[in-house]
Amino acid sequence: xxxxxxxxxxxAATGGSLAAxxxxxxxxxxxxxxxxxxxxxxxxxxxxxxxxxADALARGAxxxxxxxxxxxxxxxxxxxxxxDTLAGLTALGAAGRARFAGKLAxxxxxxxxxxxxxxxxxxxxxxxxxxxxxxxYNNHWGVPLTLARMPAEAGFAVIEIGMNNPGEIAPLAAxxxxxxxxxxxxxxxxxxxxxxxxxIAAEKGSIVTGLVAGGIAVLPRDSAFFGQLAAQARAAGxxxxxxxxxDPAAEIRLLEAVTGPEGTRASLAxxxxxVAIAMPALGLHHAENACCALAVVAALGEDAARAAPALAGxxxxxxxxxxxxxxxxxxxxxxxxxxYNAAPPAMRAALASLALRPGARRIAVLxxxxxxGGFAMALHRDxxxxxxxxxxxxxxxxxxxxxxxxxxxxxxxxxxxxxxxxLAPIVQAALRPGDVILVKGALGSRMAVVVxxxxxxxxxxxx
Numbered sequence: 001x002x003x004x005x006x007x008x009x010x011x012a013a014t015g016g017s018l019a020a021x022x023x024x025x026x027x028x029x030x031x032x033x034x035x036x037x038x039x040x041x042x043x044x045x046x047x048x049x050x051x052x053x054a055d056a057l058a059r060g061a062x063x064x065x066x067x068x069x070x071x072x073x074x075x076x077x078x079x080x081x082x083x084d085t086l087a088g089l090t091a092l093g094a095a096g097r098a099r100f101a102g103k104l105a106x107x108x109x110x111x112x113x114x115x116x117x118x119x120x121x122x123x124x125x126x127x128x129x130x131x132x133x134x135x136x137y138n139n140h141w142g143v144p145l146t147l148a149r150m151p152a153e154a155g156f157a158v159i160e161i162g163m164n165n166p167g168e169i170a171p172l173a174a175x176x177x178x179x180x181x182x183x184x185x186x187x188x189x190x191x192x193x194x195x196x197x198x199x200i201a202a203e204k205g206s207i208v209t210g211l212v213a214g215g216i217a218v219l220p221r222d223s224a225f226f227g228q229l230a231a232q233a234r235a236a237g238x239x240x241x242x243x244x245x246x247d248p249a250a251e252i253r254l255l256e257a258v259t260g261p262e263g264t265r266a267s268l269a270x271x272x273x274x275v276a277i278a279m280p281a282l283g284l285h286h287a288e289n290a291c292c293a294l295a296v297v298a299a300l301g302e303d304a305a306r307a308a309p310a311l312a313g314x315x316x317x318x319x320x321x322x323x324x325x326x327x328x329x330x331x332x333x334x335x336x337x338x339x340y341n342a343a344p345p346a347m348r349a350a351l352a353s354l355a356l357r358p359g360a361r362r363i364a365v366l367x368x369x370x371x372x373g374g375f376a377m378a379l380h381r382d383x384x385x386x387x388x389x390x391x392x393x394x395x396x397x398x399x400x401x402x403x404x405x406x407x408x409x410x411x412x413x414x415x416x417x418x419x420x421x422x423l424a425p426i427v428q429a430a431l432r433p434g435d436v437i438l439v440k441g442a443l444g445s446r447m448a449v450v451v452x453x454x455x456x457x458x459x460x461x462x463x
Contacts, residue, residue, distance in 0.1 A: 001025070004151065005039065005092075007063075010080055013095035014065070014088045020078035022062035027092075027149050029141065036060030039080070041089050042070065043141060049085070053077075065089070086141060090175065093144030097177055100150055102128075103300045104157040106176045108169060108207045109184025109220075110200060111346045112289045113138065113160050116184050119293035119314055120158045126310040127302055128155030136340075138162035143172045156300070161207060164371065165193045169203055173210025180299040181207045182218035184292050186225045189343030192373020201225035205232040216240045216299040218292065221250035244295035245288070252295035252304070257287035260356055270294050273305045279314045281321070283353040286314070319448065321350070326454055331433025334359060335454055338440035339447035342369045344379045348386050350440050355390035360434030364391035365427055365450055367420055367441020368398030380404045388412055391438075393430070397423040398445055420446045424453035 003023035011018055025037035031052035034040055040056035042049030042064060053070035063078040064070065067085050082088035097104070107116050114136045124130040131154040133146040138160040150157050159176045163169045173181065186201045194200045205228065208217045217233040219226055221243030230241050244252040255274070257266040263280040266287040275294070279286055290311055297304040316322050319340030326335045334357065338350050347369060354362050364387055372379050380400045384407035387394050395414035396405040405416040414430060417423035420441070427450060431437065437454065441447035 002153075004149070009095070010039070010063070010092070014080065014082050014091045016065070016080045016082035016088060018063065018078070018080045019076075020063065022078050024062055027145060028056070028061070029089075029145060031056040031059065031061075034059040034061045037062050040064040041145075042066050042085050043089070044085070053079075089141060089148060090144045093147035094175060096147040096150045096152075097175065099152045100154070100157065101152070102155045102157060103180075104159065104176060104178045105180040105182065105296050105300060106159045106161050106173060106178035106207060106210065107182045107184065107292075107296070108138075108161045108163075108204050109182075110187035110189040110204065111343055111349070112184035112285065112292065113162060114320065115286065115289045115316070116182070116293050116296075117158050117160045118317065119290055119311060120296055122310040122313050123293055123297050123304070123307040124156040124158065124300075124302070126307045127297075130154060130156040130158070132158040133160065136160060136162070138172075139164075140168070140172070143175060147176065163203055164190050166199070166203055170206040170209050173207045175210070177210055177212050178207075178215060179212055180216050180218060180296050181211050182292055182296050182299075183207065183220060183229060184289065185220050185345065186223050186229075187343055187345035188372065188375065188379060189345070190371045191375050191379075192371045195373075197225070198228070201228050202232065205229045208233045208236045208238050211236070211238060214239070216242060218242045218244060218295045218299050220292070221245040221247040240299075242295050242299050244291045252291055252298060254287060254291040257284050259284050259287070259353070261358055266290060268294060268308075270305045270308070271298050271303070275305045275308045277308050277311045279311050281314060281316055282356060283321070283349055285349040285353075286316075290314075319451075321353070324455070328431045328433050328435065333431055333433060333435040333437060335451070336436065336438045337451050338438060339451050340443060342367070342440050342442045342445075344369060344372075344383070347383060347440060350438060351383070351386040351390040354436065354438045357436040359436035360432060361392040361436070362390060363393050363395070363414070363427075363431070363435050363437040365395045365423070365437060365439045365447070366401055366404065367396075367445030367447040367450075368400040370442035370444045372400070376400045377403050381407045384408055395423060395427050395430070398441070401441075420449040424450045428453055 005024040054072035222245035393414040
């Protein structure tokens with residue numbers, strides 16, 4: 001089997017020193033997930049990865065990238081020594097991109113990035129070998145890690161690019177150097193750091209600055225910011241822009257979409273043909289993401305209509321809407337786990353999907369949306385109409401969700417708690433068999449605490 005990286009290639013890519021000659025089959029930044037043959041990269045975040053090098057090597061790592069002497073490691077251990085491990089990983093990602101001869105697409109947007117990336121994984125895999133991150137690796141370490149893990153022989157690659165602050169997308173796009181750059185949608189995510197929707201659109205639109213010569217921009221034709229995004233692409237020298245959406249002017253057009261408990265069906269006009277798709281995922285936003293994904297496939301010069309049936313294999317992942325049955329009071333209930341993240345557009349989409357779920361009661365368990373700055377009070381409070389329409393009872397936690405809770409009709413209020421740990425037992429005690437429970441909030445709201453509480457015990461619900 002051809003190694004992902006040879007020792008010589010590691011030295012050449014990073015400029016580091018390595019006395020051993022390991023053959024690298026994978027790359028890990030978490031010692032707990034190391035597989036035999038991996039290169040372990042000792043990054044610094046909340047904890048210093050150098051403290052886990054010994055554990056990674058004991059678990060079978062073939063080599064570790066370090067910028068200082070790690071504790072408890074033998075003098076003859078296989079260590080790739082670099083000046084800075086994050087810079088070393090970035091250099092390795094750049095080398096991975098440089099040797100890649102396939103077609104690469106990059107995706108950003110306020111919502112829908114990960115779903116669109118997963119749809120592209122399915123669509124492109126129906127055409128040829130495809131590489132994409134298994135998780136939402138879209139930041140300053142996630143993008144280079146995805147590129148460094150990219151097999152040179154893959155036919156396609158999909159890179160997800162995100163941001164929290166101004167100026168973060170363009171450098172990552174320059175590292176990825178896509179042939180196609182897509183923006184899924186513009187919404188209020190991170191608006192507290194950006195100052196307004198126009199600034200968010202400008203930052204998302206900066207993905208086009210990383211396009212290779214002759215690259216194509218895929219933009220949301222239904223967005224109020226389409227004109228701004230298109231002007232930004234033209235200013236960057238992009239000649240071809242493909243619009244997608246319901247707008248009659250869209251080149252890849254969503255003609256009709258229906259959604260219900262069995263999933264989502266849609267009809268689209270794609271490259272001169274009408275294409276029908278069906279996905280076991282509830283919510284009209286999935287049809288919108290599919291429209292973007294098919295536009296990317298077409299922009300890559302592939303037969304999107306022929307690949308479209310692969311979307312039948314798409315389903316939301318863990319923490320992003322995956323449904324599961326849980327035990328409640330001698331019966332069962334349906335848990336919709338959306339605990340990974342929450343921006344206002346995604347929260348509205350999740351509530352709309354909850355409204356379509358049949359059940360004895362529909363329960364919304366909501367944590368704070370983060371990084372909204374001075375817009376936070378209004379954006380939380382303004383969810384009241386959607387929450388009232390979608391749910392029979394609403395449980396909230398966090399200081400910002402208190403504004404939503406106060407805006408609800410008294411009959412819809414379940415409880416409010418300061419944090420997810422305090423809310424979890426209250427929700428447990430309130431559940432009944434037949435309930436459908438949506439759990440959603442920003443990652444920092446730790447709504448996964450509620451999900452674990454509901455899935456790890458048999459809940460004896462209140463009457």
